[in-house]
Amino acid sequence: ETGVTQSPTHLIKTRGQQVTLRCSSQSGHNTVSWYQQALGQGPQFIFQYYREEENGRGNFPPRFSGLQFPNYSSELNVNALELDDSALYLCASSPPGGADTQYFGPGTRLTVL
C-alpha cells in the first residue's frame, strides 16, 4: 500500500513569485488536508478538500488556494510569496468516514528568498 507522496521535496522561490505543490493521497483515501509547519513549530491547518471542493479552511489568506482532482490527488497554490511563507508544507489524507484520522506525507520544504 502506497502512502501519501508529495512533490517536489525541496523548492526555492523568490518573494512575489507563485508556487504549486502536489500531493497524492494514500490508496483508498478521499479527503486531503494541507498544513504549514514553520521551523520548530507544530503544523498549522491551511484547508481540507473533499469531493473536489474546499471543505474547511484555517486562518490563511486567499493567496493560499487549492484543488482536488477526481483521483483525490491535490495541489496547493501560493501566490505572491512572502518571506514568512518559508516552511515545510505537509499534505495529509484520510479514509472515507474518517476525515479526522490523518496520515501525513513527507512534506515539501519551501524556501522564499
Added chain:
Amino acid sequence: QQQVKQSPQSLIVQKGGISIINCAYENTAFDYFPWYQQFPGKGPALLIAIRPDVSEKKEGRFTISFNKSAKQFSLHIMDSQPGDSATYFCAASGRGGGADGLTFGKGTHLIIQP
C-alpha cells in the same frame, strides 16, 4: 490564542524509563485527540489516538490517558528506547468530520539516553 498547550518543550529520559508528555485543551467541541511522532526531515506519523468516550487507550508501549473534566490528555511511552528519540505532537479536532483540521501543540523534543 493557543487552543492546545503541550508540555514539556523538551524531555530527556534514560533508556528503559517512562516518557510522559502532557497536553491541555480549551475547546470543549474537540472530540478526537491523536498523537504524532516526527523525525527530522520527515512528516508526522500517527502514533495513537483517543476519543472522549474512553479514559485510556494502549497500543504496545504507547498509552494515552484522557481526563475529560480537566480537559487534559497525556502520552506515556513505556520502556523508552533510543529509537523513540523524536519530536512528539499532540493534536485535537472537532466537528466530527475533521473539516476544521487538526489543532497541534507546539511539540516536545524527546531524547532517550542509552
